[in-house]
Amino acid sequence: xxxxxxxxxxxxxxxxxxxxxxxxxxxxxxxxxxxxxxxxxxxxxxxxxxxxxxxxxxxxxxxxxxxxxxxxxxxxxxxxxxxxxxxxxxxxxxxxxxxxxxxxxxxxxxxxxxxxxxxxxxxxxxxxxxxxxxxxxxxxxxxxxxxxxxxxxxxxxxxxxxxxxxxxxxxxxxxxxxxxxxxxxxxxxxxxxxxxxxxxxxxxxxxxxxxxxxxxxxxxxxxxxxxxxxxxxxxxxxxxxxxxxxxxxxxxxxxxxxxxxxxxxxxxxxxxxxxxxxxxxxxxxxxxxxxxxxxxxxxxxxxxxxxxxxxxxxxxxxxxxxxxxxxxxxxxxxxxxxxxxxxxxxxxxxxxxxxxxxxxxxxxxxxxxxxxxxxxxxxxxxxxxxxxxxxxxxxxxxxxxxxxxxxxxxxx
Numbered sequence: 001x002x003x004x005x006x007x008x009x010x011x012x013x014x015x016x017x018x019x020x021x022x023x024x025x026x027x028x029x030x031x032x033x034x035x036x037x038x039x040x041x042x043x044x045x046x047x048x049x050x051x052x053x054x055x056x057x058x059x060x061x062x063x064x065x066x067x068x069x070x071x072x073x074x075x076x077x078x079x080x081x082x083x084x085x086x087x088x089x090x091x092x093x094x095x096x097x098x099x100x101x102x103x104x105x106x107x108x109x110x111x112x113x114x115x116x117x118x119x120x121x122x123x124x125x126x127x128x129x130x131x132x133x134x135x136x137x138x139x140x141x142x143x144x145x146x147x148x149x150x151x152x153x154x155x156x157x158x159x160x161x162x163x164x165x166x167x168x169x170x171x172x173x174x175x176x177x178x179x180x181x182x183x184x185x186x187x188x189x190x191x192x193x194x195x196x197x198x199x200x201x202x203x204x205x206x207x208x209x210x211x212x213x214x215x216x217x218x219x220x221x222x223x224x225x226x227x228x229x230x231x232x233x234x235x236x237x238x239x240x241x242x243x244x245x246x247x248x249x250x251x252x253x254x255x256x257x258x259x260x261x262x263x264x265x266x267x268x269x270x271x272x273x274x275x276x277x278x279x280x281x282x283x284x285x286x287x288x289x290x291x292x293x294x295x296x297x298x299x300x301x302x303x304x305x306x307x308x309x310x311x312x313x314x315x316x317x318x319x320x321x322x323x324x325x326x327x328x329x330x331x332x333x334x335x336x337x338x339x340x341x342x343x344x345x346x347x348x349x350x351x352x353x354x355x356x357x358x359x360x361x362x363x364x365x366x367x368x369x370x371x372x373x374x375x376x377x378x379x380x381x382x383x384x385x386x387x388x389x390x391x392x393x394x395x396x397x398x399x400x401x402x403x404x405x406x407x408x409x410x411x412x
Contacts (some may be wrong), residue, residue: 001313003179005150005158009130019171020111022134023164027108030061030070033104034077038105045071061135066386069115076259077106105374113165113174121162123175125155130173132164146171168243180359182316184381191320191375193368194263194308195327195360199345199408202259203360204366205275206266222248253299260307266313273381274297275371276305277324278384279300319380322370330353332365 011019033052035042040051049071079103084090092095120133128151131140146154160176193205201212222244229237267274278322279301312319328348330337334354344350348359 001179001181001310002155002160003157003177003310003314003371005146005153005177007144007146007150007154007173007175009173010145011171015139015142016171018134018139019132019164020166021136022112022135022168023112024110025060025135026061026070026114027068027110027112027158029056029062029067030108030112031105032056032059032143033071033074033106034105037074037078037260042090043075045075048075052262063120065117065120065168066114066133068116071365072108073108073115075106078216096113103353111166115161115163116173120407121164121173123154125151151177167246179314181313184316185271185273188318188375189271190269191273191368191371192263193275193276193364193366194277195364195367196279196304197360200360201255202263202304203358203364204263204266205361205364207361209358212255214257218251219248222391247296248277256300257309260304260311263308264311264315266316267312267317273318273320273375274308274321276308276321277327277367277369278321279305279324280359304312312381318375320371320374320379320381322367322374324367325365327370328359330358330366332362332369 009019015037033048036052037048045284052071053067056062056070057064062070085098085101092099116132122131124130128144128146129140130142130144131138132142133139154175154177156173157177159177159178162176163174165172165174191205195203197203197212198216199212200209201215202210225244226241229241259290263274309319317322326337328338329341331341331348331350331353333355334350334353335352338351341348341350342359346359346361347356348362349356
């Protein structure tokens with residue numbers, strides 16, 4: 001399966017300025033190609049290449065491979081846009097959001113990610129350096145840093161493109177690796193039920209509670225700070241807001257990675273599978289008061305579920321998604337269902353048998369029981385395969401690190 005290892009580059013100031021000029025040129029070229037594609041109505045790679053290849057090479061001083069990647073990146077961006085329009089992710093036909101996405105060509109940010117293949121980028125892993133193509137020629141000896149695990153993965157499994165991106169003055173390379181999957185365990189002895197929540201990020205049927213109070217406090221503080229900076233609207237406030245951009249998301253991603261790694265490791269060690277709630281569409285189904293909406297919208301349950309899914313697939317641990325309906329109101333001991341069983345957010349007390357437990361732990365036990373029943377009926381593992389998103393940056397990649405995968409995304 002495909003995974004992405006993100007390593008941090010350590011360029012000198014001169015090297016960083018050359019890399020910045022390279023990204024700017026590649027994205028300006030991609031934006032120009034996008035305008036031609038929009039005017040001509042031609043979004044296929046080879047046809048668009050005939051219209052733009054020569055101009056891209058001469059006008060922006062791009063090499064042959066870089067020019068082709070800029071054109072391909074544009075085509076991929078329009079493929080993603082078309083898929084989002086078809087799926088209704090950009091509103092109904094004729095809506096304001098739909099018109100904004102379709103009435104003008106896609107534009108790429110100056111620091112948007114640029115794909116590199118093996119002709120443009122070579123790795124010297126023992127020396128921890130890379131040789132990379134730029135508009136000023138080949139840049140050799142650019143240092144990078146990575147953990148021992150990342151270095152081993154790069155040395156054994158790196159295959160395909162790598163993406164160069166810049167974020168907040170830091171430079172990264174996202175390297176695609178083809179990692180072999182472990183054979184799926186066909187006979188799990190049981191399942192680890194995982195109840196996902198806002199107050200407690202994840203609670204397992206073993207009784208482990210990964211509390212999210214600290215993360216929620218940080219989110220509230222960051223939200224208040226953003227509001228103050230937006231209200232002030234001075235150059236200094238804008239600089240501070242830009243500096244803090246993405247910090248909360250990276251922290252949440254790091255926490256989700258750690259939780260997912262722990263859950264999968266415990267399931268693998270004990271020979272069990274993992275049971276998760278199918279929370280698809282929960283934001284559309286739940287109606288909340290205004291003070292609760294921001295907290296609910298920032299709940300990264302889908303990301304945590306995806307992390308557990310791909311780590312489980314890599315470890316050979318089966319994953320089963322169950323219907324979460326009434327798991328918080330059903331007694332894990334006697335099966336009695338009653339709304340009054342949920343005494344508070346934290347506690348569960350059965351009105352039938354008197355069983356008392358932490359509410360999330362009781363819910364996770366119900367999730368485990370449902371998954372085990374489904375498995376006995378012949379349901380197979382539904383752990384999703386990590387997918388590599390196109391170079392347009394409209395999607396996300398599965399990462400070994402906790403950092404964001406992509407800086408470049410087409411803006412409508």
